[in-house]
Amino acid sequence: MPGSPSGEGETPGDDEDAEVLMGVEVVVDGLSKSFGSQTIWRDVTLTLPAGEISVLLGPSGTGKSVFLKSLVGLLKPEQGRVLINGVDVCDCSESQLYEIRKLFGVLFQDGALFGSMNLFDNIAFPLREHTRKSESQVREVVLEKMEMVGLLGAEEKLPGEISGGMRKRAGLARALVLDPEIILFDEPDSGLDPVRTAYLNQLIVDLNAQIDATFLIVTHDIGTARTVPDNIGMLFRRNLVMYGPREVLLTSTEPVVEQFLNGRRQGPIGMSEEKDAGQMAAELAELRGADKGVPHIIPQLEVSPGLPERSAVRRRQARVMRDIGKLAPAAQQEIMKTIHPQDIARTESMHGSLTDTDAAQVPRKAPLPHRKPSPRPRVQEHVPAGGEPAWTREPEPEAGAGQRRRWFGRKRGGEQ
Numbered sequence: 001m002p003g004s005p006s007g008e009g010e011t012p013g014d015d016e017d018a019e020v021l022m023g024v025e026v027v028v029d030g031l032s033k034s035f036g037s038q039t040i041w042r043d044v045t046l047t048l049p050a051g052e053i054s055v056l057l058g059p060s061g062t063g064k065s066v067f068l069k070s071l072v073g074l075l076k077p078e079q080g081r082v083l084i085n086g087v088d089v090c091d092c093s094e095s096q097l098y099e100i101r102k103l104f105g106v107l108f109q110d111g112a113l114f115g116s117m118n119l120f121d122n123i124a125f126p127l128r129e130h131t132r133k134s135e136s137q138v139r140e141v142v143l144e145k146m147e148m149v150g151l152l153g154a155e156e157k158l159p160g161e162i163s164g165g166m167r168k169r170a171g172l173a174r175a176l177v178l179d180p181e182i183i184l185f186d187e188p189d190s191g192l193d194p195v196r197t198a199y200l201n202q203l204i205v206d207l208n209a210q211i212d213a214t215f216l217i218v219t220h221d222i223g224t225a226r227t228v229p230d231n232i233g234m235l236f237r238r239n240l241v242m243y244g245p246r247e248v249l250l251t252s253t254e255p256v257v258e259q260f261l262n263g264r265r266q267g268p269i270g271m272s273e274e275k276d277a278g279q280m281a282a283e284l285a286e287l288r289g290a291d292k293g294v295p296h297i298i299p300q301l302e303v304s305p306g307l308p309e310r311s312a313v314r315r316r317q318a319r320v321m322r323d324i325g326k327l328a329p330a331a332q333q334e335i336m337k338t339i340h341p342q343d344i345a346r347t348e349s350m351h352g353s354l355t356d357t358d359a360a361q362v363p364r365k366a367p368l369p370h371r372k373p374s375p376r377p378r379v380q381e382h383v384p385a386g387g388e389p390a391w392t393r394e395p396e397p398e399a400g401a402g403q404r405r406r407w408f409g410r411k412r413g414g415e416q
C-alpha cells in the first residue's frame with residue numbers, strides 16, 4: 001500500500017488522483033534507552049494521536065533529542081517498540097525502515113544542513129534522494145517551501161553565511177519538502193526572535209490544518225508549549241513524568257510540571273538538572289505560602305482565517321471526551337470550556353455526569369461557527385501577493401479572511 005512501510009502498489013509519479021490521508025499514529029510502548037551505563041529514559045509509553053500536535057518538554061539533557069532520533073530509527077533503544085503503520089521501527093528490516101522514514105519530516109536541533117551545499121541544494125536533497133521528480137519539479141517545490149519560511153533569495157547562500165535563525169528555517173523547509181505525515185521538530189524556535197517564534201507557532205497550527213500530519217515538537221518555549229499543542233509530555237529524571245491532553249498538564253499541580261510550565265526557579269529542577277530534597281522542600285513550602293491562584297490556561301492558537309478547520313480538533317475532542325471522567329477536575333473543567341454543550345449533553349447521556357464538580361457551572365464555549373468543510377487541499381492555492389510569506393512580514397493589524405495563503409497537498413506514497 002502506498003504510504004505504508006512496504007511501499008507495495010506505489011506508482012511513482014502517478015499521483016493525479018491520489019487520496020490525501022491524515023497523519024499516522026505513532027505508538028511508543030515501554031521504550032528504554034541507555035548509552036553504556038547511563039540510562040537516558042526508561043519505560044516510556046505514549047501514543048502520538050494521528051494528526052494531532054504534541055509537545056515534548058523536559059530540562060536540558062533529559063533525552064528529548066534522543067527520543068526523537070529513536071522514533072525515526074536513528075538510535076536503537078534497548079527495550080520497547082515504536083509502532084508506525086504496524087511496523088516496529090526498533091525491530092524492522094533496513095528496507096522497511098527506509099520506507100518508514102519517507103513518512104517523516106524531521107528538523108534536527110542543530111539544523112543538520114550540509115555545510116558545503118547551498119540552501120537550495122540542502123532543501124532539495126530529500127527530493128532528489130527519495131523521489132523521481134525532474135529538476136524543474138524539484139525547483140518548484142524547493143522555492144515554494146523557501147518562500148513559506150521566508151528564505152526566497154537566499155538559495156545560493158551556504159549555511160555558514162547565514163544567521164542561526166535562517167539556518168533553522170532552512171531546516172524547517174527541508175523537513176517539509178516531502179509533504180510528511182509525521183513531523184518532528186527539535187526546538188524549531190530556538191534562535192528565533194519572539195516575533196518570528198509567534199509566526200512560527202501560527203505556521204505550525206496552519207500547517208497542521210492543511211496537511212493533517214502528526215506533529216511532535218520539542219521546545220523550551222513556554223508560550224509555544226501553552227498555546228500550540230493538543231497534548232503535552234514531560235521527561236524528567238529518566239522518566240516520562242506525565243503525558244496527556246494539554247489541559248491536564250497546564251492545570252497540573254505536579255511540582256516538576258508546574259515549575260517547568262511557569263518557568264520558575266523554585267521546584268525540583270535545578271541548574272544542574274536536579275536539586276537536593278531539602279532545598280526543594282523549602283522552595284515548595286515558600287510557593288505554597290504564596291497565593292498562586294487558579295492556574296490560568298491560555299486558549300489554544302486557532303487556525304488563520306481562510307484556512308480549513310483542523311480536523312484533529314474534533315477527533316481529539318471525541319477521544320478526550322471518552323476518558324474525561326478519569327481526569328482531574330481542573331482539567332475536566334478546562335476541557336469542557338472548549339466543548340459545544342450539545343457534545344457534552346451527548347457524552348453525559350452515554351456516560352453519566354462528567355465531573356465530580358458541578359459541570360453545569362462551567363462556562364462553555366459557544367458553538368463553533370461552522371466553516372464550510374473544505375476539500376483536502378492538494379496543491380498550493382494562493383501565492384502571497386508580495387512573494388513574501390506572512391510570518392516574515394511585520395505583523396498586520398487584522399489578518400483579513402481574504403488574506404492570501406499557501407495550501408499544501410499531501411498524497412499517498414513518498415513519490416510526489
Ligand SMILES: Nc1ncnc2c1ncn2[C@@H]1O[C@H](COP(=O)(O)OP(=O)(O)OP(=O)(O)O)[C@@H](O)[C@H]1O
Nearest residue numbers: 035038040058059060061062063064065066067109
Ligand atoms: N550518541 C550519543 N552517545 C552517547 N551519549 C549520548 C548520545 N546522544 C545523546 N547522548 C546523551 O544523552 C543525554 C540526553 O541527550 P539529549 O541530547 O537527548 O538531551 P536533550 O533533552 O535533547 O537536551 P537539550 O534540551 O539540551 O537539547 C545526554 O546526557 C547526552 O550526552
Ligand SMILES: [Mg+2]
Nearest residue numbers: 064065109186
Ligand atoms: Mg535536544
